[in-house]
Amino acid sequence: MTGQEPRTDDPAASRDGRRAGGVVTLVLAAAGAVLASRLPLGTLTDPGPGLWPLAVALATALASLAVIVTDVPDDYEGLAGGGRRIAVAVAAVAVLVVLFTTAGFILSGLACFVFWLRFLGRESWRLTAIVSAGGVGVLYVLFALVLRVPLPPDLVAGLWEA
Numbered sequence: 001m002t003g004q005e006p007r008t009d010d011p012a013a014s015r016d017g018r019r020a021g022g023v024v025t026l027v028l029a030a031a032g033a034v035l036a037s038r039l040p041l042g043t044l045t046d047p048g049p050g051l052w053p054l055a056v057a058l059a060t061a062l063a064s065l066a067v068i069v070t071d072v073p074d075d076y077e078g079l080a081g082g083g084r085r086i087a088v089a090v091a092a093v094a095v096l097v098v099l100f101t102t103a104g105f106i107l108s109g110l111a112c113f114v115f116w117l118r119f120l121g122r123e124s125w126r127l128t129a130i131v132s133a134g135g136v137g138v139l140y141v142l143f144a145l146v147l148r149v150p151l152p153p154d155l156v157a158g159l160w161e162a
Helices: 011-037 051-069 084-103 105-120 125-146 155-161
Strands: none
Touching (some): 011 051, 084 105, 105 125
């Protein structure tokens, strides 16, 4: 035994910490809504560049308000591994952004799916392969082919076109 007593958290402080997270996301959502509203909104049938960011910001604000108002302490789990896993996840998103602009959607999407499922989620290789390939395939068809979202040049899709 190390002689250190286990830490007992004050329930009121823990509740306030969770509510603080809701307040932080509410402030970020409000900032996002202000920035999005400065862009042309367009209409639902002819959306402008600010419409969907505004919709996401408003949805985030509503979710944040729900956390602030209806906080239920029993709904929370402790963070396994502390904040390290969160820091690794944020770093993985940063790598995804760099890969997305250099290698394209498919390769960066596969890398992100595999990293999150296998290494952060500790899923089996079989499940990781199935979900990663299927998820990237569905997302590529949805965004590139159905919605015709202009994506950066893609190394893998370039092989099909050659």
